[in-house]
Structure formats: structure tokens, C-alpha cells
Amino acid sequence: MKPETTVKKKIIRVGLASCGIAAGARPVYDFFRSELAKAPEKDFTLVRTGCIGMCFCEPLVEVEDETGVYLYGEVNLEKARRILEEHLEAGRPCPDWVVYSDVITGKEQDYLTRQHRILLKNSGKIDPEDIGSYLEAGGYRGLQKVLTSMTPEEVIAAVEESGLRGRGGAGFPTHLKWRFTRQSPGTPKYVVCNADEGDPGAFMDRSILESDPHSVLEGMVIAGYAVGSNEGYIYIRAEYPLAVQRLRLAIAQMEERNYLGENILGSGFSFHIHIREGAGAFVCGEETALLASIEGKRGMPRPRPPYPAQEGLWGKPTVINNVETLANVTRIFELGPEVYKNCGTEKSKGTKVFALAGKVRRSGLIEVPMGISIREIVFAIGGGIAGDRPLKAVQTGGPSGGCIPASLAETPVDYESLAKIGAIMGSGGLLVMDDETCMVDVARFFLNFTTEESCGKCTFCRNGTPLMLAALDRICRGEGRPGDPERLEELGKAIKDGSLCGLGQTAPNPVLTTLRYFRDEYDAHINEKRCPARICKDLITYRIIAEKCTGCGLCARVCPAHAISGERRQPYHLDETVCIRCGLCLSSCRFDAIITVSEGLGAQATGATSAAGGNANTTTASGERK
Amino acid sequence: MAGTAGKVAYLQPGGPLRERIDHLIRSLGRGQGTAIPVLQEIQKEFGYIPPELLPRVAALTGLCGSELLSIATFYSQFCLQPVGENLIQVCHGTACHLAGAEEITAALRRELGIEEGDTSPDQKYTIKKVACLGCCSLAPVITINGETFGRLTPEKAVRLVRDWDASSKKEA
Numbered sequence: 175m176k177p178e179t180t181v182k183k184k185i186i187r188v189g190l191a192s193c194g195i196a197a198g199a200r201p202v203y204d205f206f207r208s209e210l211a212k213a214p215e216k217d218f219t220l221v222r223t224g225c226i227g228m229c230f231c232e233p234l235v236e237v238e239d240e241t242g243v244y245l246y247g248e249v250n251l252e253k254a255r256r257i258l259e260e261h262l263e264a265g266r267p268c269p270d271w272v273v274y275s276d277v278i279t280g281k282e283q284d285y286l287t288r289q290h291r292i293l294l295k296n297s298g299k300i301d302p303e304d305i306g307s308y309l310e311a312g313g314y315r316g317l318q319k320v321l322t323s324m325t326p327e328e329v330i331a332a333v334e335e336s337g338l339r340g341r342g343g344a345g346f347p348t349h350l351k352w353r354f355t356r357q358s359p360g361t362p363k364y365v366v367c368n369a370d371e372g373d374p375g376a377f378m379d380r381s382i383l384e385s386d387p388h389s390v391l392e393g394m395v396i397a398g399y400a401v402g403s404n405e406g407y408i409y410i411r412a413e414y415p416l417a418v419q420r421l422r423l424a425i426a427q428m429e430e431r432n433y434l435g436e437n438i439l440g441s442g443f444s445f446h447i448h449i450r451e452g453a454g455a456f457v458c459g460e461e462t463a464l465l466a467s468i469e470g471k472r473g474m475p476r477p478r479p480p481y482p483a484q485e486g487l488w489g490k491p492t493v494i495n496n497v498e499t500l501a502n503v504t505r506i507f508e509l510g511p512e513v514y515k516n517c518g519t520e521k522s523k524g525t526k527v528f529a530l531a532g533k534v535r536r537s538g539l540i541e542v543p544m545g546i547s548i549r550e551i552v553f554a555i556g557g558g559i560a561g562d563r564p565l566k567a568v569q570t571g572g573p574s575g576g577c578i579p580a581s582l583a584e585t586p587v588d589y590e591s592l593a594k595i596g597a598i599m600g601s602g603g604l605l606v607m608d609d610e611t612c613m614v615d616v617a618r619f620f621l622n623f624t625t626e627e628s629c630g631k632c633t634f635c636r637n638g639t640p641l642m643l644a645a646l647d648r649i650c651r652g653e654g655r656p657g658d659p660e661r662l663e664e665l666g667k668a669i670k671d672g673s674l675c676g677l678g679q680t681a682p683n684p685v686l687t688t689l690r691y692f693r694d695e696y697d698a699h700i701n702e703k704r705c706p707a708r709i710c711k712d713l714i715t716y717r718i719i720a721e722k723c724t725g726c727g728l729c730a731r732v733c734p735a736h737a738i739s740g741e742r743r744q745p746y747h748l749d750e751t752v753c754i755r756c757g758l759c760l761s762s763c764r765f766d767a768i769i770t771v772s773e774g775l776g777a778q779a780t781g782a783t784s785a786a787g788g789n790a791n792t793t794t795a796s797g798e799r800k
Numbered sequence: 801m802a803g804t805a806g807k808v809a810y811l812q813p814g815g816p817l818r819e820r821i822d823h824l825i826r827s828l829g830r831g832q833g834t835a836i837p838v839l840q841e842i843q844k845e846f847g848y849i850p851p852e853l854l855p856r857v858a859a860l861t862g863l864c865g866s867e868l869l870s871i872a873t874f875y876s877q878f879c880l881q882p883v884g885e886n887l888i889q890v891c892h893g894t895a896c897h898l899a900g901a902e903e904i905t906a907a908l909r910r911e912l913g914i915e916e917g918d919t920s921p922d923q924k925y926t927i928k929k930v931a932c933l934g935c936c937s938l939a940p941v942i943t944i945n946g947e948t949f950g951r952l953t954p955e956k957a958v959r960l961v962r963d964w965d966a967s968s969k970k971e972a
Contacts, residue, residue, distance in 0.1 A: 191934075192934060192935060192937065192948070193935050193937060195948070196935050196938055196939060196941070196949075196950055198950035206895075229935075229938070230935075230937050232937075232938075279904075311907065371934075372931065373931075373932070374892070374893035374894045374895075374897075374931050374932035375894030375932060375936055376934075377892050377934035377935075377936060381933045381934075410834050412840070412877055412932075413930065413932075413933065414934065415935070415946075424960055450836075450837075451837075451840060452875075452877075453836055453839075453840065453873050453876075453877040453878060453880075454876035454877035454931075455875050456929050456931065457876065457877065467836070468833070469832055469833055470831070470832035470833040470834060470835045470836050470871070471832055471871065472870055472871055472874040472875075473874065473875070528934060531894070531895040531936035531937060531939070532894070532898055532936075533898065537935055537936065537937040569894070603894065605894050605895065605898070607898065611898060616894075616898075619894065619897050623892075623931065628929075629874075633921070634927065640952065653833075691860030694951075723941030732955055755955050756903060756906055756907060756910070756954060757903040757953075758907060758954045758955055760960075761903075761953035761954055761955045761956075762953075762955045
């Protein structure tokens, strides 16, 4: 705790992680910095922080005064000036812009209050570029305890007691990995942090590394001590430049304070950490491929056993843990294993961080106790579906995972329950889909990704995924054939059985689970040549609603195909035979006068737009985001 | 543009890149472990990996040429052709896909008259597809020369490139 005299100080925190910067937080931060420099007599402190997780209302500015904490959302320069004048100088908070506060009720209060933040407790609070800020928040207390009062065996026992399982997706008990590595003959041993977060739609690790890098590094040192290793590698995606930069800075500061290097804190234990930047290969998230990549080879997996714990990096015993797992280790020793044990379900302990994205109203980074239901995540925390549309499905685990239909929204989020319904916990991507999401298209999207990323080693993965993709492409084009779903299932099972690594073994999952839960959509594409969600370009047409069209002519001007014509102030006309379905008219229309329809064969057969077949709607996916 | 001989000179003793490469080799040792960081340094310098440098890199790291080429072509980060002055990365992560990344790409392709992965004939623009930039809540997202732009529509994306073009003309 800080001494009483500093309590009156007002603290301004500006979130400067990638999301915040992309949303325009940098000029806001610069504004406060220059204003504060002009008036040094005022007792305001400006802190650069990472991501608090409310990505949907970035840029975020938090003001902490004598009464409490006020978090402002969507702060631009004008709002920043008024926050400075009214809240900081005159002491009158601006309640309309407050998204969260511990004094008043902010607009988005539930988003944070329904979470359980252990791992992310520092995110958005501390300065990720200042080790002092981390120390004040309790940092390196766990490491100190480990190095001064525990044997490596006791450390592993404490991890076992906590019940921690690997957060990379598979959920292997962490203590077992550590114990196997410790007991393996051979030196030196290595600790590798897997920060090759390649799942599209997942950004948990990036956010943790950008917001609280020390917590991951501290976990690595503890892992090194436990398994008897003096050298660690972080393998991080090159697409995360800010995270790399903050890690480098954190490592330098650790070395300065002797939390890293020779004879750490006088304990006799030494540890060094190297950073290796990935070069853009999704398969390197697989542990043996990752090791090959650190060794400078093509990142291709190899059969296991031998497991990395026996023969890993350069053939030596190696423990590989994911970013979130290592940050969890730090919390276990900082707060005690019982904090973990008491949170979560019987077999899945602690919390899980999810990147909540897609058609949800409040998207961002959330931390929830294991066992929470999908419904609670989407509705209580995420605030429901954007535009109040119905929830159709949730996808976890990215290209390796599965779709969970809305009818199973009560499913608790833990390793076993998700596996039972064909999904996986995955690394933490949680994608929300509404009725305007085409499940065939989603399956095709994921399969396209894994097909491109297959390293080519195993025949089934190399040749099987393109075959599945070709079938899905056909289906989306309206050229699907009866029997395609069965063929996809058969191929999918063969690929799962015939692939060496996690990429191939899980690549068919998005297709298999959508076939299981959304077979009717496949059938609509194949038999009726209709896309119920009105996404697949070849199966939809655009139409102008005469009653809504004001005749402004904007759509005709943006149309690259010259498919739209008309006279000003009269309803325009769209020629469906010329239209290339690029969506420009739809996104430019300010009156929601353009709609998409997918009538398929049904319209011809019945000669009318059936309720199910017509599916016309005035708001469209892109229309909502205008 | 430096010719073949000019680029190779970058890696000769005293060349502009040589010290960085030497430092890497000193810290990592010769051999395979060094190849990826060395290729990354070269790409940082030129924006791509000039193929004429590969024999020299092979000599420096002690790898055989075919092995090095297999590494350089395996990883999607490495680019063996020059990229345009302005690199547009279109995010095709899941959230961006759901939010219409395909339409953004199509609009940019039409605007610039090039396919994804290609560079415009005047060497001004390259459009590249990327897996996920991790800004999912701002989907759909593109970056131009590293600067991120979110919540785009096809129309906004086209306007963005036109504005970018206009402002870069002004600067020049």
C-alpha cells in the first residue's frame, strides 16, 4: 500500500496496447502528456497502461481520484479535453462517458463486474514498460518465495495442488510436463514459452504480453527453477511487434534488477531468456514444429514420442508452456495455489482468458472462471448480439475447434464439457455468430486457413484438406451435390486419423461440427441452391427497396459494375444480371434501401418469395456496422 | 535500386549489413539456428530478401543453398520479390472474415487493379493477405505501412487508399 500522503493524487491511465493504438489512443495520451507538462504544479500522474480488455470502446482513459476509479470509453481529443477540465481540474466526473466505475454505475459496468480477473489483474492498471510498476502490483513476490524458501520439488507440488492445466488448448496438466522434464536425464534443459498465437480470432497472448509482460517472464524463471533449466526461449509471432518490443524492454529491466541473469537474487540459481521471432507459419504453434523452427529449420512436426520433455530443443529435455499457462504460474505463487483450487470446476481449475469477438455487442478480452456457461459469457458479459439479432452459434478453438449451437448455450466452459459436444477449449478464441453468419462459409473459411497452413508432411493433411475445401467451395457456389456431406465426413475422419500433429488432427473439426449441428444449412446450399444467411456470393442477389430509396444516386456512383441506374429523387433500379455482388452499394446506402436475398430454387418452384426462402432483411451484416 | 553486385556488397566485410549479421552469428553460432534471424535482418533492410543474397547467406551460416532456400520459402513472412512502396495488409482473421474481409479485398483489388499478393506495376502498392492482426474488435481491419485502420466497409477502404495516395503525392 502506498502511504497516505499520495492518496489525493489523481492518476490518469491511457490504454496503449495494439487495439487502443489502432483506435486512436496515441494522440489522446500525447494530449495529456503535453497538458500535464504545461502545469507541473498539478498533482496528476499520467500512466501508460496495456489493455483492460474493453476493446469495443477503445480508446480508454481511466481517472483515479480520491473517490475512486472512473473509466471513460471512446475518448477522442475533445472528450480528453473535457475530462481534463471537468473531472481532473474541477473535480466533476463526466458520467455520460463512464463505461465502468467503482463509484457510479458505468454504461458497460457488467462487462467487468461479471468477470473474475486473476490473470489480467494488472492489465490496464500497470505500466507494462516499467518494472517498478509491476513490482508495486505484487510482481516478483512469487519468484522470491520460490527461490528463497522452496525446493524445485515443492514448486512442482504446488503447481500440482493448484490443478493448473495447459492453456494452449489441450489442457495437459502442467505439473506433469514439469516433472517429466525434471526427471529426464540430459543437460542442459530448456524452458520454451509458446507465444506463437496463430489462431485467427485469438489475441489473448498478445494482450497479456503487451499489458503485463513481466508476469509471463516471471513464470518462465519459476519454470526454469522447477525443472532445472538455466535457459529459456520465447517463440513469438513476428506479427506482434509491440509485444516483442515490450518483452525486450522487460528482459533488460529484469537483468538490471537481477530477476534474470546469474545468481538471481543471491539464490545461486541462474536463468537467461532469449526471444525468437516466428516467421509466419501457423504450424509452428505445434510444439515439435516450434522447436524445429527455433533450431532454424522448416517448422515441421515430428512424431512423438520422444516427447519434448525427453528430447526437445537441440535434443535436450524441454518444457514448453503457453503464455497464459506461464502467467498463471506466476499468479499461483503470488497469490497461493488455493486461489486457483477454489476457482473453477472439479477438473478444470482457475480462470480462462477468452478473446470475445464476432457479432457480439461488447467484444474484447475477458477472464472468466472455468465452468461459466456460454450463455453467460455472450449475454451477461458480452451484452448480447450486436443489433439484437438472435444468437446462432459460438465457435471456440479457432481452426481446430468446433461450433456450439445456440441450443447448447448452457454448456459450461471446461475442458471435458466442451469436448463432449465436439468443441474444444482451444487457446481462447471465442467467436459469436448470429443468424447472418453462414455456417458453411465459416467451415470453408477455417478449412481454407488450415489448407494453406498445412506444412505438407502428412499425406492426409496435405492432400485431404484441399479435397474437403474443394467440396466446400462447390457447395458455396451452389454446385454442391447430394452425398457431399457424407463425403466430407468420411474425408474428415480420415484426415484426423492420418495426421501426425494437432493441425491435421483437428483441421476437419469446424466442418464436422457444423455438419453435426447445422446440416440443414448444408442441405439448403446443396439442394435448394440457397444460402439462408445470405452470405455466399453466388447464391444471393441485391435488391433496392423502392419505398426506402430516396434516389440520392450514391449507390450508382460507387457501383464499379454500373449495375445501378435511375433518375435522381426516383427509386433506383439494380440490374441483377450485371451486379458483381461486391457490397459497395450496400455499405454506402444511408437509408437501408438495399437488401440481400437468397431465393434459390425455391422461388422458381413456388413462384414467390417464401418466408423461409426469401429471408429478405433490411439490415445486413455490413449495414449494421455503418 | 542497387544492382546484384551492390546488394551482395551489403554482406561483405565492412558492408552496411555485415555488422548486424556478424553479431547474430556471434551470438547464435553458425549453422541452422542462425538462418531465420539472418533472413529476418535482411528483410528488415530491403523489405524483401533479394535472392542474389542467398548464396552469400549460405556461406555465412554454413548451410547448403537448397536448405536455405527451403527455409526462405517455407515461412510466409519471407518475401523473395520486392514489395511496393506501400504495403497494404488485409486481415483475414475470423472476426474480419465475418465482418466482410473478402469484400474489402475485392474492393482494393478493383481499386488498385492487382491481385492479392501482387505489387502494382508502378511499384507503389502491394496487397497482402494476413492471417490475423489481433485487432478483432475493430474488424474488418487493414494496415497500410503498419498503421492500423479498423471498422472498415469496402467503400471506406477504397476512400482510405485514395486519401493515402493523395497525401503521399503531396509529401512527394
